[in-house]
Amino acid sequence: MKKTFLFIALIAGLLSCNKYTVQSKVQMDILERAYDNAKSIYTQMNTGNRAYPVYESTYNLVALQIDSVYNNDLSRNSNSALLREDKVLIKVWSAIQNYHRGRGQLNAATAEQERKTMESAFTPRLKSEQSIK
Amino acid sequence: MPQINIKELLDASVDALKQAALPHIPEAAGALSFYIIQNSERLAGLADPDLDPEYVKERLALEGDILTSQLASFEVFGQRLAKDAQDATVQSIITTFLTILTKFIIAA
Numbered sequence: 001m002k003k004t005f006l007f008i009a010l011i012a013g014l015l016s017c018n019k020y021t022v023q024s025k026v027q028m029d030i031l032e033r034a035y036d037n038a039k040s041i042y043t044q045m046n047t048g049n050r051a052y053p054v055y056e057s058t059y060n061l062v063a064l065q066i067d068s069v070y071n072n073d074l075s076r077n078s079n080s081a082l083l084r085e086d087k088v089l090i091k092v093w094s095a096i097q098n099y100h101r102g103r104g105q106l107n108a109a110t111a112e113q114e115r116k117t118m119e120s121a122f123t124p125r126l127k128s129e130q131s132i133k
Numbered sequence: 134m135p136q137i138n139i140k141e142l143l144d145a146s147v148d149a150l151k152q153a154a155l156p157h158i159p160e161a162a163g164a165l166s167f168y169i170i171q172n173s174e175r176l177a178g179l180a181d182p183d184l185d186p187e188y189v190k191e192r193l194a195l196e197g198d199i200l201t202s203q204l205a206s207f208e209v210f211g212q213r214l215a216k217d218a219q220d221a222t223v224q225s226i227i228t229t230f231l232t233i234l235t236k237f238i239i240a241a
Contacts, residue, residue: 081208088202092195099188109183116175117192120199123171124164124206131160131210 022076023132027069031129034065035122038093042115050106059097066090069125085125092121139176146172146200153207160210168203175199 041055041062070086096114100106106114147169154165176196179189 079209079212081205081212084205085202085209088198088205091198095191095195099191107183109181110185110188113175113178113181113184113188113192116171116178117195117199120171120175121202123167124202127160127164127167128206128209131206131213133213 022078024072024076027072027076028129030065030069030072031122031126034062034069035126037062037065038118038122039115042111042118045106045111050108050111052100052104055100059093059100063090063093063097066093082125082128085128089121089125092117139180142196143173143176146176146196149200150203150207153204155207155211158207158210158214161207164203164206164210172199 037058041058044055066086066089070083070090073082073086096118100114103110150165150168154161156162179192
């Protein structure tokens with residue numbers, strides 16, 4: 001009985017070492033939806049309307065989606081690199097939203113620069129998720 | 134506000150990325166080129182005179198975070214390869230152990 005217990009403990013120990021990344025279709029779906037929603041803000045801004053209230057609900061939606069990605073990563077035993085990417089994404093998105101909220105209106109140059117910043121924050125997280133097989 | 138030295142910043146980020154990107158990992162090689170282009174466009178964009186200097190300052194402050202995230206992706210690519218190797222090792226260890234255990238149980 002004691003030996004059986006030790007055996008089970010050893011196997012559990014060996015398996016618990018295997019804690020790197022775990023593939024998740026749900027995570028990929030949420031991330032892609034968040035990215036598409038974020039991109040849609042800049043596509044719409046190209047038409048000329050860059051007032052914050054028009055985009056507030058989409059900003060909030062993306063914020064919720066990337067929070068959800070982070071929380072899922074916490075619970076799916078994800079490695080620290082993914083969590084670091086999640087935190088950067090949340091921080092950058094928050095900075096983008098806060099700036100727009102504070103200004104109320106963006107000029108074309110700022111909107112284009114914010115698009116580049118958004119792309120740079122999403123890309124590493126997306127590439128990481130895509131690499132997990 | 135002092136003029137941003139885009140080239141210096143870009144060179145520093147490229148150096149950091151090159152140090153972390155393992156060339157034998159295909160994802161890393163592809164991502165490295167992509168990040169260099171993205172960083173170059175983003176940093177060049179910050180030199181646009183139509184941008185508010187305070188805004189530029191705020192966004193420059195995020196550059197370290199963006200680089201952190203890019204470097205973290207290389208870590209994920211590497212860990213995925215390590216995981217594959219580790220999976221095989223763990224399987225082999227378990228198989229060996231189970232074989233020994235089976236003999237032990239039969240003999241008991």
